[in-house]
Amino acid sequence: MRMADWFEERLQLKRLILPSATHPVPRSSASWWYVFGSATLIIFMLQIVTGICLALVYVPSPSGAYLSLEHLNYQQPLGWFLRALHFWGSNFMVAMMSIHMIQVFLFGAYKYPRELTWIVGVFLLLCTLGMAFTGQVLRWDQDAYWGLGIGVAMIGRAPLIGADLVHLVLGGAIIGAETLTRFFALHVFVIPGLLFGLIGIHLLLVLKVGVNEWPMPGRLVDRATYRERYEEEVKKDGVPFFPVAARKDMVFGGVVILAILACAALFGPYGPNGPADPTLIRTVPRPDFYFLSLFALFALLPPYTETFLILVGPVVAIALLLALPFLAGTGEKSFRRRPMAVVSVVVILLALGVLTYLGAKSPWSPLMEGWSGTPIPIDYIKGRSPLELQGALVLQNKQCRNCHSLGGGGGLRGPALDGIASRLTRDLLIRQVLQGGGNMPAYGKNLSPAEVTALVAFLDTLRWPRDPVARSPVAPARPDR
Amino acid sequence: MCDHGVGGATPPPAPVSRRGFLFNLGIALNALAALLIGVPLVGYVASAVRRRGEQAWISLGPLASFPERQTRLASYTNPFRVPWDGKTANIPCWVRRLDGERFQVFAINCTHLGCPIRWFQESGLFMCPCHGGVFYEDGRHASGPPPRPLYQYEHRITDGQLWVRGGQIPTLSEPV
Numbered sequence: 326m327r328m329a330d331w332f333e334e335r336l337q338l339k340r341l342i343l344p345s346a347t348h349p350v351p352r353s354s355a356s357w358w359y360v361f362g363s364a365t366l367i368i369f370m371l372q373i374v375t376g377i378c379l380a381l382v383y384v385p386s387p388s389g390a391y392l393s394l395e396h397l398n399y400q401q402p403l404g405w406f407l408r409a410l411h412f413w414g415s416n417f418m419v420a421m422m423s424i425h426m427i428q429v430f431l432f433g434a435y436k437y438p439r440e441l442t443w444i445v446g447v448f449l450l451l452c453t454l455g456m457a458f459t460g461q462v463l464r465w466d467q468d469a470y471w472g473l474g475i476g477v478a479m480i481g482r483a484p485l486i487g488a489d490l491v492h493l494v495l496g497g498a499i500i501g502a503e504t505l506t507r508f509f510a511l512h513v514f515v516i517p518g519l520l521f522g523l524i525g526i527h528l529l530l531v532l533k534v535g536v537n538e539w540p541m542p543g544r545l546v547d548r549a550t551y552r553e554r555y556e557e558e559v560k561k562d563g564v565p566f567f568p569v570a571a572r573k574d575m576v577f578g579g580v581v582i583l584a585i586l587a588c589a590a591l592f593g594p595y596g597p598n599g600p601a602d603p604t605l606i607r608t609v610p611r612p613d614f615y616f617l618s619l620f621a622l623f624a625l626l627p628p629y630t631e632t633f634l635i636l637v638g639p640v641v642a643i644a645l646l647l648a649l650p651f652l653a654g655t656g657e658k659s660f661r662r663r664p665m666a667v668v669s670v671v672v673i674l675l676a677l678g679v680l681t682y683l684g685a686k687s688p689w690s691p692l693m694e695g696w697s698g699t700p701i702p703i704d705y706i707k708g709r710s711p712l713e714l715q716g717a718l719v720l721q722n723k724q725c726r727n728c729h730s731l732g733g734g735g736g737l738r739g740p741a742l743d744g745i746a747s748r749l750t751r752d753l754l755i756r757q758v759l760q761g762g763g764n765m766p767a768y769g770k771n772l773s774p775a776e777v778t779a780l781v782a783f784l785d786t787l788r789w790p791r792d793p794v795a796r797s798p799v800a801p802a803r804p805d806r
Numbered sequence: 807m808c809d810h811g812v813g814g815a816t817p818p819p820a821p822v823s824r825r826g827f828l829f830n831l832g833i834a835l836n837a838l839a840a841l842l843i844g845v846p847l848v849g850y851v852a853s854a855v856r857r858r859g860e861q862a863w864i865s866l867g868p869l870a871s872f873p874e875r876q877t878r879l880a881s882y883t884n885p886f887r888v889p890w891d892g893k894t895a896n897i898p899c900w901v902r903r904l905d906g907e908r909f910q911v912f913a914i915n916c917t918h919l920g921c922p923i924r925w926f927q928e929s930g931l932f933m934c935p936c937h938g939g940v941f942y943e944d945g946r947h948a949s950g951p952p953p954r955p956l957y958q959y960e961h962r963i964t965d966g967q968l969w970v971r972g973g974q975i976p977t978l979s980e981p982v
Binding site for chain 1: 851852854855861879881884886887888889890891892893894895896897898914915918919920921922923924926928929930931933934935936937938940942948949950951952953973974975977978979980
């Protein structure tokens with residue numbers, strides 16, 4: 326104890342920290358709903374510590390990155406665990422930050438006088454997503470390489486400065502050593518530095534403008550009276566942040582860290598998935614889950630809107646987030662009286678959820694091994710004539726199954742072919758095969774007449790027993806008239 | 807900062823005191839230093855931009871390795887590679903030999919968002935595994951979201967070898 330006093334006499338930490346730690350907050354804010362921000366901060370600390378540990382071994386060069394990750398996974402004692410902690414920490418951080426943001430939005434905590442806290446928070450969100458993307462690049466596997474390819478293809482759509490930007494991001498004309506070191510510098514120096522600074526401002530603002538009180542329906546925010554009422558409430562019914570509010574933060578933070586530890590121990594590290602050798606083209610690149618929704622969006626947008634939306638969409642989204650406290654900076658705080666706020670959250674979450682699900686499934690992508698790996702089910706060829714069987718072979722060998730499923734197997738890009746004969750007549754089938762259309766390539770040049778005849782003969786047998794045969798809506802021309 | 811004497815209300819052009827001069831000198835020196843550091847710093851980081859347009863002719867191998875009426879995967883080493891580039895310096899491309907000395911050399915990158923397209927000999931199509939772009943054997947757009955035909959390398963035939971001009975990732979604003 327005497328030693329503590331000796332240090333205190335010199336450092337005077339109590340005088341520095343105690344007033345901040347024990348500053349009074351509204352009793353209503355010492356709630357389980359107010360723990361997500363501090364949990365995000367705790368995960369960030371975990372990311373810093375595990376990140377430094379990984380940097381002890383990781384080699385930021387294309388020739389060494391992949392090998393050093395394999396070394397971490399299989400040779401360095403506990404290297405796999407550190408990688409797993411860092412990976413699961415990143416997932417939890419993105420998730421926790423999103424929950425924090427939703428809570429702040431629904432509780433109206435971005436309104437006067439906490440506009441700047443929200444704005445700094447938006448930049449924290451951008452930095453965190455930046456960490457997620459740059460971290461994914463450092464894995465330097467096939468997903469990282471082609472993910473960069475997707476990134477520069479998007480940047481390269483910018484008019485006038487597109488090409489320059491691509492070169493600036495890649496550190497040259499093509500993805501190479503300088504690209505990786507650039508992303509390494511961003512991931513371990515630049516963005517963490519920004520994060521430290523922004524978190525400092527974020528916390529300072531929490532101290533200066535106070536923790537948001539529990540929003541009561543009907544209690545409106547008015548610029549003239551809000552601060553006075555807040556001070557009054559805190560004076561009358563405030564509790565010291567530490568330990569009254571902080572103990573819930575501590576419990577929840579502890580649970581979150583334990584959850585990350587459990588995930589890391591149970592599921593282990595992610596990747597690296599195949600070395601970043603561009604000549605290994607038998608790959609199906611997919612981003613990490615937080616970017617799957619974006620990935621899905623690019624498949625589903627009408628192509629003519631794409632360049633515009635890729636370039637303008639993010640700018641508008643960020644501008645909207647930044648403008649929010651100025652567009653709705655006063656008035657009702659409680660989500661019970663803000664139906665549009667609740668609806669927007671539900672709609673955005675549903676959209677992101679559905680897009681992420683679709684991104685994981687990617688039904689729009691041809692199944693590259695569909696033709697060689699998914700045979701036609703036996704029921705579909707039983708009792709068929711030799712010509713029809715020949716057609717089944719054509720269907721298989723010409724990669725039709727990459728896009729068309731039969732009996733639940735095969736690609737989902739085009740319609741399933743079960744029951745096709747009840748939808749298309751023989752003539753329509755021939756036309757569709759030869760000329761394509763409706764997003765199907767034309768096969769006229771790649772099929773001999775004999776192959777087309779056989780293929781259509783087989784397709785014409787694909788009909789459910791009770792369904793009628795497709796008929797032409799136009800009465801056939803009668804030659805005898 | 808007060809570079810005027812004590813008691814002066816709003817001074818007429820104040821006589822430059824020694825303190826004021828030192829203060830201004832300090833600001834000026836630091837501004838100059840910031841500029842002198844900033845210019846090479848920006849030049850260093852942005853030098854990647856000025857390196858654009860740099861491309862080199864690279865051999866893809868003897869003509870005999872590309873049979874007529876076939877499309878084959880070829881690869882070249884990035885002409886601007888550095889020793890620590892590893893396998894990332896190996897850049898693939900698709901070579902289609904129509905007949906004789908007529909060639910088409912396609913970049914590996916889909917014109918939609920840059921994923922590696924794959925050639926299917928049997929159906930004569932290039933398919934992309936990311937968002938479902940499909941191209942015909944001559945590079946024309948067949949289906950899916952790609953906004954233009956496949957990127958094609960400039961190529962020539964010298965000494966019985968097929969050469970392409972490469973070393974840059976093709977994008978919509980700088981197609982090969």
